[in-house]
Amino acid sequence: MDWRRNLTEQAREYTARLARAALAFAKADYPIVPGIGSTIPEGTRLNLDERAQKIAQSNAALFGRVGARLGPTPNWVSTHPLRNLTPLRVSAIHNEVLTAGWMLGKSSLDEDVILADSHLRSVDNSFRVAVIGSPFTIEPIDTSELACNVAAYQQKVLESACGWQRACKRLLFGNLSGYAIEEVVYANKEISLEIGGRSFSVEAPTPDGFEWVRNAHTRWNIAEGDRLEIDTRDGFVPISAFPHKFIRYEAAHDFQVRRRGYNYTNIWLSLIKLNAWARWGALLDIWGLRAPFVRTSRELWHNETLREQLIGLIENWSLGKGSVFPDDVEVEASAGVSDGDARGMHAALVGVINAEQSKLVQGEQLTTETGGAGSYALSETHADTKSDWVTEGEQNLSGNVRDWLQYQLRMACQTYNGDGTWGEPLPRGLCAALKVPPSEILSKCGRPQWRVTREMTPTVRMDLYDKAVNKLGMRLSSDPLHREFGFVKATEGHEALIGERDVLGPQDSAVGGAPAPVSVTNPSKKEAEQ
Numbered sequence: 001m002d003w004r005r006n007l008t009e010q011a012r013e014y015t016a017r018l019a020r021a022a023l024a025f026a027k028a029d030y031p032i033v034p035g036i037g038s039t040i041p042e043g044t045r046l047n048l049d050e051r052a053q054k055i056a057q058s059n060a061a062l063f064g065r066v067g068a069r070l071g072p073t074p075n076w077v078s079t080h081p082l083r084n085l086t087p088l089r090v091s092a093i094h095n096e097v098l099t100a101g102w103m104l105g106k107s108s109l110d111e112d113v114i115l116a117d118s119h120l121r122s123v124d125n126s127f128r129v130a131v132i133g134s135p136f137t138i139e140p141i142d143t144s145e146l147a148c149n150v151a152a153y154q155q156k157v158l159e160s161a162c163g164w165q166r167a168c169k170r171l172l173f174g175n176l177s178g179y180a181i182e183e184v185v186y187a188n189k190e191i192s193l194e195i196g197g198r199s200f201s202v203e204a205p206t207p208d209g210f211e212w213v214r215n216a217h218t219r220w221n222i223a224e225g226d227r228l229e230i231d232t233r234d235g236f237v238p239i240s241a242f243p244h245k246f247i248r249y250e251a252a253h254d255f256q257v258r259r260r261g262y263n264y265t266n267i268w269l270s271l272i273k274l275n276a277w278a279r280w281g282a283l284l285d286i287w288g289l290r291a292p293f294v295r296t297s298r299e300l301w302h303n304e305t306l307r308e309q310l311i312g313l314i315e316n317w318s319l320g321k322g323s324v325f326p327d328d329v330e331v332e333a334s335a336g337v338s339d340g341d342a343r344g345m346h347a348a349l350v351g352v353i354n355a356e357q358s359k360l361v362q363g364e365q366l367t368t369e370t371g372g373a374g375s376y377a378l379s380e381t382h383a384d385t386k387s388d389w390v391t392e393g394e395q396n397l398s399g400n401v402r403d404w405l406q407y408q409l410r411m412a413c414q415t416y417n418g419d420g421t422w423g424e425p426l427p428r429g430l431c432a433a434l435k436v437p438p439s440e441i442l443s444k445c446g447r448p449q450w451r452v453t454r455e456m457t458p459t460v461r462m463d464l465y466d467k468a469v470n471k472l473g474m475r476l477s478s479d480p481l482h483r484e485f486g487f488v489k490a491t492e493g494h495e496a497l498i499g500e501r502d503v504l505g506p507q508d509s510a511v512g513g514a515p516a517p518v519s520v521t522n523p524s525k526k527e528a529e530q
Contacts, residue, residue, distance in 0.1 A: 032225050045223040049235025057242055057420045062205060066245065067183045070217035071233030072104060078216075079105055082112035082274075090267055097258050101220030108216060110177040110263050117270045119354045123361045128172040130390045131397060131450055132165055135484045138405075138446040149195055149434055151446035152479075153412070154405060156191050157206055167210035171249040172397065175361075178261030179228070181213040181239070182247040184404075186411070190428075203428040204412040213246070220258045228257070241420055244407035252396040262360050269360075273353040280346035287337040292317050295330040363389040387452075394452045401448045409445050413438040451484070458485060 056066050068075065081093060093105040114121050138155040140147035158164050167182045174180030187208035192201040219236060221227040228248070229236040239246055253260040294310050301307055313323040317331070325331060363386055412430040414422035425431040431438055465481060468474045482489055490496035 046219065046221045046229060046236040049232045049237055052232040052234065053237045053241055054419070056237060056245070057418065059416065059418045061242075061245065062186050062416065062418075065183060065185060065211055067181075067211060067213035067217060067230070070213070071231040073216065075214065075217075078111065079108040080112060081105055081109045082116055085109075085271055087268075087271070090271065094259075094264070097220075099222075101222050101226070101258060103218055103220070103258070104216045107177065107214060109267065110215070110261070113263060113267060113270050114173075114176060116274065117357075120266065120270065120357050120361070123358050124176060127175070127362050127390065127393065128169050130386075131172060131394050131452060132168045134394075134450040134452045136165070136448070136450050139449045140446055141444055144444070146434065146436060146440065147444040147446070148477075149193075150409070150430075150441055150444040152193055152195050153191065153202060153430060154409065154446050156193055157408070157412075160189065160191065161207045162209045164207075164210065167212075167247070168397065168401070170212050171247065171400070172393070174249040174261070175251050175393070176261050176263045176266075177215055178251050178253070178259065178264075179215065179257050180249045181215070181218070182249075183211045183213050184245055184247060184408070185209045185211065200433040201428070202412055202430050202433050204426055204430065205416065206412070207408060210247075220256075226256050226258065243404065244411055244416075247401060247404040249397065249400045252392065266357060266360055269353045269356055273350055276346045276349040276353075280344070280350070283337070283344075283346065290333045290335075292331055292333055294325075295332060297328060300328065362386050390452050394450045397450070398448045402445065405448065406442060406445045409442060410438065413441055461485075 055061060081089060090109075093109055096102040097106050114124065136158075138151045138158070140151040171180045171182055184207050186205040188203070189206040189208070190201055190203045191206060192199065213230075217231055218239070219229055219231055221229050221236065221238075224238075228239050230239055239248065250257050251260040251262075253262070292314055294314060296310065300310075310325075310329065313325060314331075317323045409430070410422055413425060414429070414431075415424055415426055417423050425438060430441055434441065461484070465476065469476060481487065
């Protein structure tokens with residue numbers, strides 16, 4: 001890796017730290033200072049459903065599902081705005097979000113678009129897979145033993161949870177819609193670990209599964225400074241009242257969170273493209289098939305009996321049946337339609353919009369002119385740009401997930417009181433296992449990471465490990481290596497592989513990737529001659 005790549009990686013990491021700090025600031029429900037600024041209309045104020053908030057904060061809700069029956073409509077109901085969609089309808093839906101924080105129409109539109117637009121769905125899925133399809137680890141926040149132990153525990157917790165990878169993929173839907181929410185279902189589990197030759201176990205409420213929460217079940221409380229709330233049908237509850245229960249993802253885009261997401265831009269492209277598909281289909285339906293027709297004299301045409309016979313013969317021919325025509329009748333085929341294939345205006349429009357959508361989702365635009373390197377230069381530009389977008393997406397997902405992980409870590413340390421607060425340390429929790437107070441453990445919350453670097457081949461990756469250990473003398477843990485390459489650790493009772501032994505200079509012993517069973521001493525030159 002040259003100095004340019006090192007500088008680029010350092011700049012990305014610095015940008016990621018700033019982004020995570022800004023994201024944490026934006027998520028906090030800081031109080032609004034009264035007496036300054038414009039007056040909020042009463043119609044924008046949302047009534048608090050205190051009864052539902054108590055239920056959602058209870059222990060019963062901790063081990064069950066809260067988002068399955070939220071309002072304002074059931075989970076299986078959609079307004080389906082994509083049907084007969086017009087520019088006026090799009091503007092009306094966007095205005096609902098801007099002025100009232102109402103998300104039902106916008107959420108249904110986001111779902112309709114990803115279901116109807118095949119190219120958009122493909123490039124969107126490609127971007128998500130590029131992030132969550134990479135090896136996942138919880139990295140220690142620093143090099144201390146406590147930080148390593150906490151990260152190892154968090155790694156084991158997420159490995160034991162059902163559907164963690166699928167949940168992260170659903171969270172990345174927030175890049176299209178602006179934000180996304182996953183509900184966490186807990187279960188009392190015992191997590192056993194062995195680190196550095198020391199074994200310990202933790203018994204605490206632990207994530208067991210994840211469920212998607214539709215954005216249609218949420219609304220933004222503009223009167224409270226754009227606070228995200230869930231709709232209980234009888235009122236609203238701030239989602240920040242139970243941060244341990246929901247993972248909240250926000251797209252790292254401009255404007256208020258409710259107005260983020262690339263579908264604000266894409267909906268106009270999809271609207272034009274879907275109409276182009278419909279018109280192309282109508283064109284092919286009418287003109288796409290060449291049909292047989294008959295040329296004959298006017299006299300024969302006025303002969304009603306013969307005319308009916310000719311029509312019947314043409315119909316039989318169209319069905320693949322044999323037909324016999326007199327000499328004075330000519331059978332011809334209708335002209336082909338040149339604009340009914342990929343050269344036509346509708347196909348060209350679809351192709352242009354597909355290219356624009358790829359730029360919008362994956363950033364694969366050409367930023368330099370084609371030079372002497374030809375297509376190679378273009379492919380490198382595409383790869384560099386997409387790599388930057390994927391890296392930024394990974395960093396944003398990491399920051400959002402870590403916000404929730406801090407509260408999940410508290411569940412492993414302290415008793416949950418069932419009202420959104422925590423009490424004394426758990427008798428068999430993480431504090432008891434590591435023999436440190438909750439505050440120290442919470443300060444060591446690990447960082448989730450998906451390795452999305454461009455060098456993805458195992459050979460190149462292994463070469464980096466080789467140089468880091470043997471050339472630079474870095475002390476690296478073997479656990480990530482086993483996970484990344486799928487190596488299985490040798491357990492007790494199984495023979496471990498022995499690495500190649502290298503013979504060094506005189507009086508040195510043979511060494512290798514693993515200790516030699518018996519040390520071998522090289523003979524001196526004099527002894528060899530004798």
